[in-house]
Amino acid sequence: ATQRDAHAQGRSFDDKIFITYADEAVTIEQFFEQVDRFANYLVSKQQVVRGDRVAIAMRNYPEWMVAYVAIVSIGAIVVPLNSWGRGDELEFTLTDAGAHVVVCDQQRLDSIADRLERLSLTAIVARPEHEPKDERVVSWLSTQEVAPAMPDADIGPGDLAMIMYTSGTTGNPKGAASTHFAICQALMNFEFMATMSAMLNPEAIGRMFEAGFEPSTLLAVPLFHVSGCYSVFMLNLRGGRKTSIMYKWDVEEALQIIERERITTFTGVPTMTLALMQSPLWEQTDTSSLFAIGAGGTASPPHLKDLIFSKLPNAYPGTGYGMTETNATCSSFTGEGYR
Numbered sequence: 001a002t003q004r005d006a007h008a009q010g011r012s013f014d015d016k017i018f019i020t021y022a023d024e025a026v027t028i029e030q031f032f033e034q035v036d037r038f039a040n041y042l043v044s045k046q047q048v049v050r051g052d053r054v055a056i057a058m059r060n061y062p063e064w065m066v067a068y069v070a071i072v073s074i075g076a077i078v079v080p081l082n083s084w085g086r087g088d089e090l091e092f093t094l095t096d097a098g099a100h101v102v103v104c105d106q107q108r109l110d111s112i113a114d115r116l117e118r119l120s121l122t123a124i125v126a127r128p129e130h131e132p133k134d135e136r137v138v139s140w141l142s143t144q145e146v147a148p149a150m151p152d153a154d155i156g157p158g159d160l161a162m163i164m165y166t167s168g169t170t171g172n173p174k175g176a177a178s179t180h181f182a183i184c185q186a187l188m189n190f191e192f193m194a195t196m197s198a199m200l201n202p203e204a205i206g207r208m209f210e211a212g213f214e215p216s217t218l219l220a221v222p223l224f225h226v227s228g229c230y231s232v233f234m235l236n237l238r239g240g241r242k243t244s245i246m247y248k249w250d251v252e253e254a255l256q257i258i259e260r261e262r263i264t265t266f267t268g269v270p271t272m273t274l275a276l277m278q279s280p281l282w283e284q285t286d287t288s289s290l291f292a293i294g295a296g297g298t299a300s301p302p303h304l305k306d307l308i309f310s311k312l313p314n315a316y317p318g319t320g321y322g323m324t325e326t327n328a329t330c331s332s333f334t335g336e337g338y339r
Helices: 003-013 028-044 062-073 087-097 106-115 180-200 202-211 226-239 251-261 270-277 303-311
Strands: 017-021 024-027 053-057 077-080 101-105 122-126 137-139 160-166 174-179 216-219 242-245 265-268 292-295 318-321 331-334
Touching (some): 003 062, 003 180, 003 226, 017 028, 017 062, 024 028, 028 062, 053 062, 062 077, 062 101, 062 226, 087 174, 101 106, 106 122, 174 180, 180 202, 180 226, 180 331, 226 265, 242 251, 251 270, 265 270
Parallel strands (some): 017 242, 053 077, 053 101, 101 122, 265 292, 292 318
Antiparallel strands (some): 318 331
16 A cells, blocks of 8 residues: 555546635646656655655645655655745755755745755745745746656565654654655554544534535644645545635634635544634525535534534534654544533
């Protein structure tokens, strides 16, 4: 089991919308075409080989997802970095991971631009605000000019697939290393738990199907965190479900996206869920599609349960606990268990 195998399931949903971002929409077929082009680019133009570290340092963009799948599909090791980090923090993690290629946005590029030569680093910048002039900086669009041909790769389940940094409690962030097998096992755990929960909550699941809305998720948490990376991005990719990306959290914008995209699933920390449901705009927004409400990352206040069911009587809420070191999984409970 490798991530390349796990993600391949998503290709069967080729004509479905996978990502929306602002006024952009990307189908599964378009997504994987970009993945194949970027993977080919990394191998043919940047000479990335199995075991090389390739970092991602950007806020939530469709390119983050494309880069992730491409990197792990060629046997390289993806290193998601905290996009809120400043220059010194990014330099530390880039150096600690041993990355020589980083996929970033303009803001992250600006914070490390004067360090690229010292770090022997090539930066691939998505959505640049101006044409790159440094020879160490490459525009994302140029990576999409190569053929959409996924290179062959010899990847084993025990190969390292990702180093995700976690701040812990003291000192510098630590890199939590995960193999392909461990990540695939985590995805299996999520999917098994979802199946088991559905069996335990048949009435709620029945109401969801009767409502007739296509499953879709509002991505309001960072992709560089396990909650965004695993429980939204990778699970939706495997299931062919739509992911609507928010660049950053904003209650008013979140409600607009829920109404416009007919979002069925919202995942955030409890303060985000509270802010959403207590917003003065809640009553003015069509939230009839919203069904599954997740609140994790920290303990939920007791009154959150009552608020959810008062606003959405047919809700299917849930919460869970996990760590970066365990690929987001540990314990979870939904539906009647949550109530």
